[in-house]
Amino acid sequence: MSKLISSSIGKKLFMSVTGLFLMMFLMVHLTINLLLIFDDTGELFNIGANFMVTNPIIKIVEPLLAVGFLLHMIYASFLTLTNMKARQVNYKRFNQTKSSSWASRNMYVLGALILTFLVLHIMNFYWKIKVDHSVAMVHYNGIEMHDTYSLVAGLFKSCLIYNLLYIAGAVFLGIHLTHGFWSAFQTIGWSSDIWRKRIEVVGKIFAFIIAAGFSIIPLYFIIKF
């Protein structure tokens, strides 16, 4: 195991594993979020969100998620820096459009955009619930919980800009994953000439579901309210 972390393939292994983990988190996150648009009273989403915060598995996964994000970003920065140093004098004319996708060449830019969105997202919701404690409480069947629905719906009804920012965040994430999904499998060696096409197709579909799924929610609030 010596020097695995310092090797180029070792660093990519960490990117891949954390990326796969983050994608699994996104699926759970999206499923819960979609409850927002199925019940305008908010009960369904509030119960879903409460289930997530009280669930012991989630309590373990939450710090793991933070570590996953950090590792993903740290290794992304290390790799991007090494990769830039590997070509100090660049070409005057460099035609890359014929041989690779835009997303694959701009993963760090997309990552930075996702990070910007993430900071906004944490300030909007997580901070208010966990740090500020400025969120009202509601009761369903005698159980007390945060009225997360009013927090989220309130934001999306208050200002069109937020809706658009959340859609932009979802789209950047989707583009990151058009390359990221298949790339994660290639990095751990789970690819071949036959499987590659299949994984790429699944990856594109997954990226679309993530981008469209997270966009539907703000769109729903724009259209309905």
Add this chain to the structure above:
Amino acid sequence: MIEKILNEITLKVWRQKNATAKGAFETYTVKNISTDTSFMEMLDILNYQLVEEGKDPIAFDHDCREGICGTCSLFINGRAHGPDNDITTCQLHMRKFKDGETITIEPWRGTAFPVTKDLIVDRNAFEKILYAGGFVSVNTGGVPDGNAIPIGYDESESAMDAAACIGCGACVATCKNSSAMLFVSAKVSHLARLPQGKVEAVKRAKSMVAKMDELGFGGCSNTGACEIECPKGISIASIAKLNREYLTAKFME
């Protein structure tokens, strides 16, 4: 294809006296070039012109001129080995260009491939990677009976595909990270698939990757640009194979 004459071609060529000189683009024109002329013959014509004018001819690498040795290089109009697919620069012909076109010619760019003169770069880094493990050092005896050690059809085909690498460096030149992963993966997956090479597969993957990292090549972002520009069509499936070999080797430690 019918031969045509390109009346005038403008060339923007990178000129650099030596490894430490600064270097700059120079503009030249060549006239009356047949579309049947190879790209390198066109450069030969230009060099005759320069010699007659008492100027220093343009230095560029070439040897076999038939796409098998991997000596030729050149980044032409933003692409390694020029605008055609699955060929080396020596197999490129002027029929791929239009009359009156301006063609930009640059050397391979990469920290591990420093320019030594004009369009020539030092690709010794590839030799160093090969010295690190791109060989078989176990004694395999005389020629064995053809049926004694069966090798599956897919395995042998994949090994032969990977063995087609001519070490030209187009993969490094075209990669946004100047990564040598396609080259290294071709060597590793070629040898790891055959009985003679399997014996040292673990050691080979580790030492070749370590050497590659040490020499200043970038990492792999899986963009796939290398396989498009590789004159021998080496697939990045061999990079997946290298990743498998390397990671298993590391976890076995």
